[in-house]
Amino acid sequence: MSGATLLKETGPREVFCGLTSIVWLHRRMPDAFFLVVGSRTCAHLIQSAAGVMIFAEPRFGTAILEERDLAGLADAHDELERVVQNLLKRRPEIRTLFLVGSCPSEVIKLDLSRVAEKLNIALQGSVRVVNYSGSGIETTFTQGEDGALKALVPLMPESQEEQLLLVGTLANAVEDRLITLFNRLGINNVKSFPPRNSIDLPAIGSKTKVLLTQPYLTDTARELNARGAEIIEAPFPLGVEGSSLWMEAAANAFNVKDILLDEILEPLILRAKAAIKPYREKLSGKKIFLLPESQLEIPLTRFLRNECGMIPIEVGTPYLNKEIMKAELDLLPSDIRIVEGQHVENQLDRVREQKPDLVVCGMGLANPLEAEGISTKWSIELVFSPIHGIDQAADLAELFARPLYRHDLLNNKQLSYA
Numbered sequence: 001m002s003g004a005t006l007l008k009e010t011g012p013r014e015v016f017c018g019l020t021s022i023v024w025l026h027r028r029m030p031d032a033f034f035l036v037v038g039s040r041t042c043a044h045l046i047q048s049a050a051g052v053m054i055f056a057e058p059r060f061g062t063a064i065l066e067e068r069d070l071a072g073l074a075d076a077h078d079e080l081e082r083v084v085q086n087l088l089k090r091r092p093e094i095r096t097l098f099l100v101g102s103c104p105s106e107v108i109k110l111d112l113s114r115v116a117e118k119l120n121i122a123l124q125g126s127v128r129v130v131n132y133s134g135s136g137i138e139t140t141f142t143q144g145e146d147g148a149l150k151a152l153v154p155l156m157p158e159s160q161e162e163q164l165l166l167v168g169t170l171a172n173a174v175e176d177r178l179i180t181l182f183n184r185l186g187i188n189n190v191k192s193f194p195p196r197n198s199i200d201l202p203a204i205g206s207k208t209k210v211l212l213t214q215p216y217l218t219d220t221a222r223e224l225n226a227r228g229a230e231i232i233e234a235p236f237p238l239g240v241e242g243s244s245l246w247m248e249a250a251a252n253a254f255n256v257k258d259i260l261l262d263e264i265l266e267p268l269i270l271r272a273k274a275a276i277k278p279y280r281e282k283l284s285g286k287k288i289f290l291l292p293e294s295q296l297e298i299p300l301t302r303f304l305r306n307e308c309g310m311i312p313i314e315v316g317t318p319y320l321n322k323e324i325m326k327a328e329l330d331l332l333p334s335d336i337r338i339v340e341g342q343h344v345e346n347q348l349d350r351v352r353e354q355k356p357d358l359v360v361c362g363m364g365l366a367n368p369l370e371a372e373g374i375s376t377k378w379s380i381e382l383v384f385s386p387i388h389g390i391d392q393a394a395d396l397a398e399l400f401a402r403p404l405y406r407h408d409l410l411n412n413k414q415l416s417y418a
Ligand code: SF4
Pocket: 017, 018, 019, 038, 039, 041, 042, 043, 045, 101, 102, 103, 104, 134, 135, 136, 137
């Protein structure tokens, strides 16, 4: 285990809430609908984050809790059931309905699981209704996906077939490429969770080997494990190192011969390293500070340090699951400072004191830092971008080099005006 310095911090936080993950989940499963049970603020967040016009019939919406509901003057459970029945009448193509809890629904203790249960009885299997919380109270935005997937695990059928299960949403093209590589290794039974259609849930059982594609799926991994699946210990498929070790871990779990693994990986590694080189030249020796938001911070630090030569000053992470993150921590040296949790004011003080070349942070903090002359990268962009796998390693490096190039350009421009 790495000797990385692990610290904890609590205090005011500055992160997106779990509702944000609906943006990528509704694209992944076009036959599902995400109904947020929340306030007008929740509706604005999801509407502006997804950038979809109302008339485009999006696959998400908000059942707005009015003052009467919040004051306990109406039976919000009954009203919600009515809203759902109307929605399903109007949108017969919906196969899975996610009832997504929010801060307001949690505060008034709306029991979404009870509503889901009643609706499932009434709908008799024509639509499956599940619930999870996307509330911003004590959660960060990627946990929305963890909650949604965890809610689906009990619906997955049983199977004793040997298979590799990739868990976590990936861009379809990236996922196709990774599956092709596994097939070339002789691992032919590869399934994905979440699936591309919500009703095509993969079956699981004791011969299912789970390979996590994202580091923020703690609860989902625990539930899959409770259903008998084995979780393969591996770093995450970001960069050449992480992606190769990730594939190697799967290859070992399926007894693939080393010689075949090397034959497939070596040309990919050579090509990716050459593609990273120009970005490494820009990034090497630059100081980076990661504020906690996406839970991708530790694998990104490993990539940026080990493959791009960056100097991580501090690595914030909203939560640290030492079990899931073990293989990542093993790849980091002892002088890395990892801070779990957040006291945003103290962290910003440390940013100003340390003067990093690049800060990875939420959108709300990026503009003020840019105004102070500090280059930033939005953490949410990393969740929306196709960055997984060896083939994407150079694109991942480019995402971090881009703000530095922009910073140089702006500075040169200012000099030429002076
Ligand atoms: S769930 Fe909470 S944090 Fe998220 S938009 Fe609604 S009120 Fe805001």
